Amino acid sequence: xxxxxxxLANGVYLGAxxxxxxxxxxxxxxxxxxxNFAHGQMYVLGGFVTYTIYGAWGxxxxxxxxxxxxxxxxxxxxIEKYLFAPVIKKSARDxxxxxxxxxxxFLLDAVILLVFGEKQRGVPKLVDGTTxxxxxxxxxxxxxxxxxxxxxxxxxxFISFMQFSKTGRALRALAQDRVAAQLMxxxxxxxxxxxxxxxxMLAGLVGGLLVTITGINLxxxxxxxxxxxxxxxxxxxxVISGAIAGGIILGFLEAxxxxxxxxxxxxxxxxxxxxLMIFLAIRPQGLMGKPWG
Amino acid sequence: xxxxxxxxxxxSAAVLASVAAGAAWAENPVLKIGFVGVTxxxxxxxxxxxQRSMETRAEWINEIGGYKIGDTxxxxxxxxxxxxxxxxxxxxxxxxxxxxxxxxxxxxxxxxGAAAVRPVAESNGIxxxxxxxxxxLYQAPASNAVxxxxxxxxxxPAIYKHLRDNNGVKTVAFIAANExxxxxxxxxxVEAAKALDLDVVSDSVTxxxxxxxxxxxxTPIMRAKPDLLVLSGVSPANAPQLIRSARELGFSGLISTxxxxxxxxxxxxxxxxxxxxxxxxxxxxxxxxSDMMNEFVERYTDMFGEYNDESNTKxxxxxxxLETLKANPAAIDDVEAYKVTMDTFEAPNPYMQGDAVLKxxxxxxxxxxxQVAVPLVVNVYQDGAFETMFIAxxx
Numbered sequence: 216x217x218x219x220x221x222x223l224a225n226g227v228y229l230g231a232x233x234x235x236x237x238x239x240x241x242x243x244x245x246x247x248x249x250x251n252f253a254h255g256q257m258y259v260l261g262g263f264v265t266y267t268i269y270g271a272w273g274x275x276x277x278x279x280x281x282x283x284x285x286x287x288x289x290x291x292x293x294i295e296k297y298l299f300a301p302v303i304k305k306s307a308r309d310x311x312x313x314x315x316x317x318x319x320x321f322l323l324d325a326v327i328l329l330v331f332g333e334k335q336r337g338v339p340k341l342v343d344g345t346t347x348x349x350x351x352x353x354x355x356x357x358x359x360x361x362x363x364x365x366x367x368x369x370x371x372x373f374i375s376f377m378q379f380s381k382t383g384r385a386l387r388a389l390a391q392d393r394v395a396a397q398l399m400x401x402x403x404x405x406x407x408x409x410x411x412x413x414x415x416m417l418a419g420l421v422g423g424l425l426v427t428i429t430g431i432n433l434x435x436x437x438x439x440x441x442x443x444x445x446x447x448x449x450x451x452x453x454v455i456s457g458a459i460a461g462g463i464i465l466g467f468l469e470a471x472x473x474x475x476x477x478x479x480x481x482x483x484x485x486x487x488x489x490x491l492m493i494f495l496a497i498r499p500q501g502l503m504g505k506p507w508g
Numbered sequence: 509x510x511x512x513x514x515x516x517x518x519x520s521a522a523v524l525a526s527v528a529a530g531a532a533w534a535e536n537p538v539l540k541i542g543f544v545g546v547t548x549x550x551x552x553x554x555x556x557x558x559q560r561s562m563e564t565r566a567e568w569i570n571e572i573g574g575y576k577i578g579d580t581x582x583x584x585x586x587x588x589x590x591x592x593x594x595x596x597x598x599x600x601x602x603x604x605x606x607x608x609x610x611x612x613x614x615x616x617x618x619x620x621g622a623a624a625v626r627p628v629a630e631s632n633g634i635x636x637x638x639x640x641x642x643x644x645l646y647q648a649p650a651s652n653a654v655x656x657x658x659x660x661x662x663x664x665p666a667i668y669k670h671l672r673d674n675n676g677v678k679t680v681a682f683i684a685a686n687e688x689x690x691x692x693x694x695x696x697x698v699e700a701a702k703a704l705d706l707d708v709v710s711d712s713v714t715x716x717x718x719x720x721x722x723x724x725x726x727t728p729i730m731r732a733k734p735d736l737l738v739l740s741g742v743s744p745a746n747a748p749q750l751i752r753s754a755r756e757l758g759f760s761g762l763i764s765t766x767x768x769x770x771x772x773x774x775x776x777x778x779x780x781x782x783x784x785x786x787x788x789x790x791x792x793x794x795x796x797x798s799d800m801m802n803e804f805v806e807r808y809t810d811m812f813g814e815y816n817d818e819s820n821t822k823x824x825x826x827x828x829x830l831e832t833l834k835a836n837p838a839a840i841d842d843v844e845a846y847k848v849t850m851d852t853f854e855a856p857n858p859y860m861q862g863d864a865v866l867k868x869x870x871x872x873x874x875x876x877x878x879q880v881a882v883p884l885v886v887n888v889y890q891d892g893a894f895e896t897m898f899i900a901x902x903x
Binding site: 218221222225228229232270324328332333334335336337338339340345347351354355356359425428429430432433434435437438469470473474477478479480481484 | 547548549551552553556686712713714715716718720721723724725727728729730744745746748749757758770772776777778779812813814816
């Protein structure tokens with residue numbers, strides 16, 4: 216019982232970061248029906264950009280974070296314009312874009328290894344200190360609280376952008392019905408590129424934020440993509456609110472499992488995967504997805 | 509016409525250049541040494557430090573005219589294969605080495621890969637130098653594998669005993685990644701701790717290899733309040749995050765591991781929170797490093813931009829292979845001759861000050877000499893650098 220405050224705190228923190236990771240992936244899927252296997256590598260690249268500017272060059276963190284977002288947005292736009300858009304136009308088969316995404320993931324892995332090396336990298340903490348409540352009933356580092364708040368603010372900002380801006384409305388229209396959006400005058404090519412850039416930018420943003428907590432290394436890309444897919448499948452592919460829900464659910468499941476089942480060895484993920492299989496067998500479209508796609 | 513002449517001239521120049529290059533390359537015959545290990549993914553740092561150490565040393569040897577074995581001077585070529593930490597890929601890598609006629613291979617880096625390549629190595633006459641700890645690889649009837657570093661069951665008991673006697677450690681907790689190497693190292697560590705009458709207060713907590721946030725994982729251990737937290741088989745990528753999470757959760761005891769770490773990675777990832785972290789160091793710390801070791805570090809840094817402290821140990825495997833071949837040139841194509849030489853081989857250790865020697869050990873641990881003799885250096889991390897805690901000999 217005395218573990219509950221710590222589980223809740225860990226769950227909120229993990230959930231917020233996971234939701235941010237899943238947002239970009241689900242946005243790209245919603246707009247283009249593309250499973251972006253390179254999402255994790257984009258996250259890693261964002262982390263390395265922040266590491267280089269903030270950790271290695273010593274420039275302010277805000278500058279580094281902005282550069283991570285800009286770099287990934289530009290990269291995302293270029294990838295969409297010169298790789299995904301031509302493939303989507305020429306091939307009606309879904310596996311073409313999946314193969315392309317996997318190839319981009321391998322390419323980014325190789326480029327990251329060449330440019331940033333094989334070592335784990337880390338940056339100075341944004342804020343020092345730890346908040347301790349009760350007799351160590353709840354212990355949480357202050358930089359985690361800060362990153363958690365920034366992640367929540369970013370999610371709210373992203374939802375507001377999608378809800379209230381002209382670009383956001385166009386992107387939502389595109390996600391709901393591509394043909395109808397085109398008939399209503401939405402420039403589909405342009406907004407597809409903007410949407411992909413936005414999704415990649417979100418990956419860069421979360422990479423830049425989390426490098427301050429978890430550090431970054433070459434191998435984080437693949438596992439990050441897998442976790443992001445899990446969250447998207449739980450919440451419903453292509454649904455923004457579903458990705459957030461999926462992230463929060465996965466975060467709480469992890470926090471609770473790791474705390475309560477520690478004495479049984481590493482069975483937390485086993486149970487999460489089994490639960491996910493059962494859940495998808497019952498509701499394959501996820502919590503908030505529609506059965507017809 | 510002019511265009512045709514230009515084409516002819518260009519073609520002639522290209523042919524001449526390639527002939528000249530070939531002639532230059534053909535000055536010395538080439539001795540190929542293989543590397544099969546992990547150079548991509550989360551554990552890439554382990555294999556890349558191997559590969560780069562070998563490439564640095566090979567280029568250095570070639571630059572000074574080659575390496576003389578018997579009457580022949582060879583240029584050294586490193587043939588590398590990334591096994592992606594996958595045993596199936598490791599087998600494919602070892603098969604590639606066999607196809608290229610290579611008899612001496614460094615790697616693989618992990619237990620399952622090293623076990624998987626054993627049949628290929630034995631059936632193709634390949635001696636290999638794994639960084640993996642299962643004793644069955646080095647005990648008879650196996651005879652082709654040579655342990656390239658100090659095993660955890662050799663370093664762990666020494667570290668725990670030192671900390672029990674000098675730091676008053678009475679209780680220990682273990683945490684390991686959920687894969688074969690760290691789990692087997694944890695089990696060995698638990699056994700060693702119990703043999704020293706230490707109270708093991710937690711040994712069941714494990715984490716996924718791809719974990720990035722260790723706070724939830726460590727929370728249950730922190731409640732046990734051990735004097736010593738052992739990070740069994742921890743990779744350099746995970747160590748700083750584990751240390752940082754433990755300290756942030758209020759842990760003030762000692763933290764140790766039996767794997768080699770990198771000071772810069774610890775400094776960047778955990779900062780001052782890593783102070784006091786105990787690990788098994790490279791075999792040539794500043795106190796014992798020779799001028800040749802220092803030059804190796806300089807050359808490595810020049811080639812790759814940044815040194816990796818793990819290479820203090822990983823510089824040795826290639827040196828052992830070449831020095832043993834020098835001692836018995838007949839072994840160049842005959843690993844049975846190599847095995848015979850191993851029993852009596854001794855040569856000056858160029859990477860250490862004083863009269864240290866290269867020799868094969870392992871009689872005590874494996875019943876035969878199937879381990880390179882590198883000093884057991886136990887380090888403490890302090891303010892961005894490793895300080896030597898104590899030095900011992902294995903076996």
